[in-house]
Amino acid sequence: MTVAHSRRFSTAVKPIDISLLSKQLLQLGRTSNSDTFSEISRQREQLVSSLISTLDDCAGLNQIKQVHGHVIRKGLDQSCYIITKLIRTLTKLGVPMDPYPRRVIEPVQFRNPFLWTAVIRGYAIEGNILEAISMYGCMRKEWITPVSFTFSALLKACGSVRDLNLGRQFHAQTFRLRGFCCVYVGNTMIDMYVKCGSIDCARKVFDEMPERDVITWTELIAAYARVGNMKSAAELFESLPSKDMMAWTAMVTGFAQNAKPQEALEYFNRMEKSGIQADEVTVAGFISACAQLGASKYADQAVQIAQKYGYSPSDHVVIGSALIDMYSKCGNVEEAVNVFESMKYKNVFSYSSMILGFAMHGRAQEALDLFHYMVTHTAVKPNTVTFVGVLTACSHTGLVDQGRQIFASMHQMFGVEPTRDHYTCMVDLLGRAGRLQESLELIKTMSVEPHGGVWGALLGACRIHNNPDIAEIAAKHLFEWEPDIIGNYILLSNIYASAGDWDGVLSVRKLIKKKGLKKTPAASWVVDKNGQMHKFFPGNMNHPMSNKIQKTLEELVERLTVLGYKPDLSSVTYDVNDDGKRLILIRHTEKLALAFSLLTTSRDSTIMIMKNLRMCQDCHTFMRLASEVTGRVIIMRDNMRFHHFRSGSCSCGDFW
DNA sequence: TTAGGGTTAG
Numbered sequence: 001m002t003v004a005h006s007r008r009f010s011t012a013v014k015p016i017d018i019s020l021l022s023k024q025l026l027q028l029g030r031t032s033n034s035d036t037f038s039e040i041s042r043q044r045e046q047l048v049s050s051l052i053s054t055l056d057d058c059a060g061l062n063q064i065k066q067v068h069g070h071v072i073r074k075g076l077d078q079s080c081y082i083i084t085k086l087i088r089t090l091t092k093l094g095v096p097m098d099p100y101p102r103r104v105i106e107p108v109q110f111r112n113p114f115l116w117t118a119v120i121r122g123y124a125i126e127g128n129i130l131e132a133i134s135m136y137g138c139m140r141k142e143w144i145t146p147v148s149f150t151f152s153a154l155l156k157a158c159g160s161v162r163d164l165n166l167g168r169q170f171h172a173q174t175f176r177l178r179g180f181c182c183v184y185v186g187n188t189m190i191d192m193y194v195k196c197g198s199i200d201c202a203r204k205v206f207d208e209m210p211e212r213d214v215i216t217w218t219e220l221i222a223a224y225a226r227v228g229n230m231k232s233a234a235e236l237f238e239s240l241p242s243k244d245m246m247a248w249t250a251m252v253t254g255f256a257q258n259a260k261p262q263e264a265l266e267y268f269n270r271m272e273k274s275g276i277q278a279d280e281v282t283v284a285g286f287i288s289a290c291a292q293l294g295a296s297k298y299a300d301q302a303v304q305i306a307q308k309y310g311y312s313p314s315d316h317v318v319i320g321s322a323l324i325d326m327y328s329k330c331g332n333v334e335e336a337v338n339v340f341e342s343m344k345y346k347n348v349f350s351y352s353s354m355i356l357g358f359a360m361h362g363r364a365q366e367a368l369d370l371f372h373y374m375v376t377h378t379a380v381k382p383n384t385v386t387f388v389g390v391l392t393a394c395s396h397t398g399l400v401d402q403g404r405q406i407f408a409s410m411h412q413m414f415g416v417e418p419t420r421d422h423y424t425c426m427v428d429l430l431g432r433a434g435r436l437q438e439s440l441e442l443i444k445t446m447s448v449e450p451h452g453g454v455w456g457a458l459l460g461a462c463r464i465h466n467n468p469d470i471a472e473i474a475a476k477h478l479f480e481w482e483p484d485i486i487g488n489y490i491l492l493s494n495i496y497a498s499a500g501d502w503d504g505v506l507s508v509r510k511l512i513k514k515k516g517l518k519k520t521p522a523a524s525w526v527v528d529k530n531g532q533m534h535k536f537f538p539g540n541m542n543h544p545m546s547n548k549i550q551k552t553l554e555e556l557v558e559r560l561t562v563l564g565y566k567p568d569l570s571s572v573t574y575d576v577n578d579d580g581k582r583l584i585l586i587r588h589t590e591k592l593a594l595a596f597s598l599l600t601t602s603r604d605s606t607i608m609i610m611k612n613l614r615m616c617q618d619c620h621t622f623m624r625l626a627s628e629v630t631g632r633v634i635i636m637r638d639n640m641r642f643h644h645f646r647s648g649s650c651s652c653g654d655f656w
Numbered sequence: 657t658t659a660g661g662g663t664t665a666g
């Protein structure tokens with residue numbers, strides 16, 4: 001697979017037929033009526049040129065060698081034009097440069113700057129900066145003056161290896177010899193600085209450019225988006241005089257990537273209103289934004305948009321992968337599976353999204369089966385995200401041994417180095433399984449410094465297994481990494497509370513107050529069939545139906561008690577008496593949302609509840625038993641994952 | 657000759 005193709009790839013590979021042109025070439029010279037040698041030569045050059053052009057779509061090294069054979073046989077291996085074209089084709093097809101160009105350019109007697117530039121550019125795209133520079137040296141030795149393309153290629157090479165110093169040198173050299181000769185040289189310069197991580201330098205070039213085009217703007221907008229600076233991106237975008245589809249797409253995907261889905265949708269709508277059509281990339285950004293909103297209303301909208309533009313998931317891998325993720329996040333993992341199965345071409349994004357989808361719905365075995373299928377039956381190579389998915393699947397179901405094996409195999413079998421994210425999964429896996437000490441030992445063996453994620457996973461596990469001693473170690477580190485995240489302090493406070501250590505609770509509360517942090521109120525919400533959202537807050541009895549909700553809950557508690565339900569008072573971390581605890585429990589937001597759904601939806605429909613924080617143990621038991629007595633399927637999404645309650649049991653197998 | 661890309665854990 002070529003670099004160029006793998007990026008844009010969504011269509012099937014077309015076989016190419018070079019036989020016809022080859023035959024014509026063989027006949028040429030024998031049957032030609034041309035009188036002069038130069039005429040024959042010109043015809044040959046044209047024919048060979050079109051032969052090379054046929055390779056442009058897709059071809060392999062063998063076909064290129066075949067064509068090169070024709071070139072030599074027809075005596076065109078000295079033609080600068082033909083050889084330049086051949087090298088450009090090699091580059092376009094991603095065929096490794098070495099040892100081709102050196103051998104191919106050798107016979108060319110009069111090498112012009114375009115030939116050299118094609119070679120330099122080929123090495124640049126390959127990321128072989130040493131050869132690119134060496135070729136530039138050879139070119140200068142022949143006293144050939146570089147053209148703007150040449151500098152563009154050299155700057156590209158610096159960008160592809162992220163060599164800022166070298167990039168600066170070529171910037172200076174370009175400027176000395178050519179100045180801002182063309183917009184695209186400036187554009188390449190901006191791209192180089194962006195790739196080297198120096199957005200300020202890129203901005204400086206932008207500001208100094210005498211002339212800019214929409215590409216100049218889009219590059220910088222995308223660069224700001226990539227570093228999470230959507231404010232600057234938006235400012236720049238608004239001052240862009242003529243916005244094209246790529247520029248709009250940069251904004252849509254930028255907002256989607258920076259967890260601002262609502263803004264992404266707004267920009268998408270604005271784009272359509274201004275009469276610009278979306279393409280596959282824009283639609284994928286739109287879908288990603290809908291996925292983050294996690295509501296079926298948006299899922300329907302995303303599907304409509306994809307259909308409107310004619311992008312079916314079966315033929316468009318980017319759309320398909322985005323839809324898998326979206327359906328999973330909206331709670332409809334079955335539909336995610338349907339999309340996955342309908343896709344004609346699947347890549348690592350499709351597999352990883354599906355594996356993560358299974359993982360977040362507690363379907364660990366399917367996640368593992370898919371992973372094993374992928375590595376044994378397809379050519380798709382797992383990447384770092386794939387492993388996050390598989391390890392998450394293991395940790396959410398307590399598959400400690402499988403998780404360990406996969407973690408070890410990452411590097412050994414697949415050459416993927418474990419990152420802090422993978423350690424986070426492992427700490428979570430061991431921690432949830434109650435192996436807190438082992439978890440802590442694993443953190444000590446890490447080759448990179450553990451970050452907030454790792455310590456957070458350990459602290460979370462300490463909450464499940466009520467271990468204040470290890471919690472204190474984790475919290476100490478975690479508070480250094482994430483001093484302003486209130487949830488971490490609440491976690492520690494709850495651990496102290498469960499252990500009856502009210503002094504500990506008090507000290508954490510003081511810390512929170514000192515830092516001026518505000519507690520995130522718990523909230524649950526459901527969306528009715530009209531797309532209307534109903535949000536519930538703890539103990540909030542202001543809802544128009546609150547009397548009915550309360551009555552429904554009381555009745556439900558009675559029915560559940562027959563099945564053995566006892567309020568789990570340890571889920572309440574306030575220092576109040578037992579009656580107070582019972583009252584707090586029955587007014588947990590997800591229970592209010594459940595009662596509302598029971599009152600307002602038909603008996604055969606699935607109930608879908610969303611929550612912004614982790615569900616407590618009592619609510620989990622409550623939902624499980626409620627699914628039994630009511631005969632309803634309840635899907636509950638908390639801040640981490642989905643639980644599917646059906647006939648008295650949960651998809652997580654009560655391990656969560 | 658230059659631009660936009662979908663999946664990431666506690």
